[in-house]
Amino acid sequence: MRSPASSPLGSPAAEAVPATDVRALFPALADTAQVYLDSAATTQKPLPVIETIHRYHNSGTANPGRGTYPWATGLATRIARIREHTSSFIGAEYPDEVVFTGGATAALNAVTLSWGLTTLGDGDEILYSPTDHASNVYPWLHLRGLLAGFGRRIGLIPYRTSETGEADTEDILTKITPRTRLITASHLHHVFGGLSTLEELRGHIDPAILLCFDCSQSGGHLPIDVTTLEADFAIFAAHKMFGAPGTGILYCRRRVHDRLVPFLPGGNSGTRPHARGLLAGTMPELLEGGTPNIPGILALGSALEVLESLDVDGIAVHNRVLTVRLIDGLRSVPGVEFLPGPAYATCAVGYGIVSFTMDGITATDLGFVLSELGFLVRTGAHCTPGTAHEPDSVRVSTHIYNTLDEVDRFIACVRSVAEEVG
Numbered sequence: 338m339r340s341p342a343s344s345p346l347g348s349p350a351a352e353a354v355p356a357t358d359v360r361a362l363f364p365a366l367a368d369t370a371q372v373y374l375d376s377a378a379t380t381q382k383p384l385p386v387i388e389t390i391h392r393y394h395n396s397g398t399a400n401p402g403r404g405t406y407p408w409a410t411g412l413a414t415r416i417a418r419i420r421e422h423t424s425s426f427i428g429a430e431y432p433d434e435v436v437f438t439g440g441a442t443a444a445l446n447a448v449t450l451s452w453g454l455t456t457l458g459d460g461d462e463i464l465y466s467p468t469d470h471a472s473n474v475y476p477w478l479h480l481r482g483l484l485a486g487f488g489r490r491i492g493l494i495p496y497r498t499s500e501t502g503e504a505d506t507e508d509i510l511t512k513i514t515p516r517t518r519l520i521t522a523s524h525l526h527h528v529f530g531g532l533s534t535l536e537e538l539r540g541h542i543d544p545a546i547l548l549c550f551d552c553s554q555s556g557g558h559l560p561i562d563v564t565t566l567e568a569d570f571a572i573f574a575a576h577k578m579f580g581a582p583g584t585g586i587l588y589c590r591r592r593v594h595d596r597l598v599p600f601l602p603g604g605n606s607g608t609r610p611h612a613r614g615l616l617a618g619t620m621p622e623l624l625e626g627g628t629p630n631i632p633g634i635l636a637l638g639s640a641l642e643v644l645e646s647l648d649v650d651g652i653a654v655h656n657r658v659l660t661v662r663l664i665d666g667l668r669s670v671p672g673v674e675f676l677p678g679p680a681y682a683t684c685a686v687g688y689g690i691v692s693f694t695m696d697g698i699t700a701t702d703l704g705f706v707l708s709e710l711g712f713l714v715r716t717g718a719h720c721t722p723g724t725a726h727e728p729d730s731v732r733v734s735t736h737i738y739n740t741l742d743e744v745d746r747f748i749a750c751v752r753s754v755a756e757e758v759g
């Protein structure tokens with residue numbers, strides 16, 4: 338049994354951003370007694386995002402890139418601007434490194450199919466974490482199966498997660514071989530809430546090894562710079578950053594572009610027929626076959642504007658303050674045990690995600706009780722395929738619209754349940 342670091346977290350309440358004005362931006366939070374603590378599943382949508390989606394369907398609806406009339410060309414121009422905006426938002430060097438996908442899962446599958454299927458040879462190895470989200474595990478398992486069908490056997494080498502919920506870079510270093518081609522990691526873990534930058538690997542591994550970061554949980558929560566991360570691939574889910582479902586961002590660094598093939602060839606994918614198949618076009622069209630999720634991309638543009646107006650650094654501070662308060666409060670509740678994560682850190686860190694179990698009640702039952710009492714949290718295994726060693730848990734996740742008062746009421750509620758079951 339782990340023993341959490343004894344309350345090293347101090348009293349950071351003074352740094353908390355007042356959430357009252359911010360909440361007015363999110364209509365679903367108005368006039369409700371519910372306390373939404375499930376932003377890791379999806380974030381609430383701010384008014385400008387909702388209006389953008391409505392406006393697209395209400396006026397000037399067209400298919401960008403499919404017409405020469407102003408409604409279509411105007412949309413194509415807007416999407417090009419949003420690509421540029423997205424590129425600067427995530428710290429990419431060039432807009433053609435940004436691909437719009439159908440979501441984070443689609444983006445991760447694009448990596449395995451567009452890069453892995455043609456690039457990996459017999460005996461090549463990928464390092465991954467079995468505790469990552471299924472969307473960063475199953476595509477790799479699927480790729481291994483597909484390649485085996487072509488007689489190429491690749492190794493999927495698991496690495497460990499540390500007590501603080503981060504990728505264990507010491508373990509990664511011991512597992513790197515001359516056949517390692519790519520390391521994939523959660524930038525912010527969806528259950529443990531630990532941040533992994535893989536910084537410790539820099540200068541110690543062959544720079545030819547590609548790095549893939551699943552930023553689904555960190556996008557819109559923390560300032561992200563894919564260039565500083567030295568990412569070759571980075572994945573974002575728009576619906577977890579105030580945008581709409583069905584839209585994702587796949588960052589592909591230019592150095593990998595000539596190794597990519599279309600995973601969704603079709604209209605607008607820039608490919609041309611060739612005697613032996615298809616001639617690949619250029620990025621980003623190469624990976625964007627078919628009509629894009631137009632309202633989703635427009636909504637992403639509005640979401641980025643909202644995030645910038647709220648200031649992503651400020652959002653990160655706010656989430657840290659709430660997380661630290663949450664950990665400090667839950668630490669003293671009898672029977673609560675934290676899953677790996679910032680609760681075990683020796684300093685005051687936190688990124689808006691905390692998971693725990695409670696003696697005497699299953700996570701599912703606790704989730705039901707909490708929802709009856711107005712607290713909306715996620716329970717279960719949280720789409721993690723390799724958690725046989727971890728029990729189902731309650732995951733609490735915060736965002737800029739949550740308040741210290743909500744966190745305090747949540748802790749009080751958990752305490753009262755603990756007293757009942759204890």
Ligand SMILES: Cc1ncc(COP(=O)(O)O)c(C=O)c1O
Nearest residue numbers: 440441442470472527553554574
């Ligand atoms: C870390 C992580 N990666 C990938 C995904 C998949 O995102 P989507 O379902 O939007 O494709 C999620 C969703 O919860 C996630 O938390």
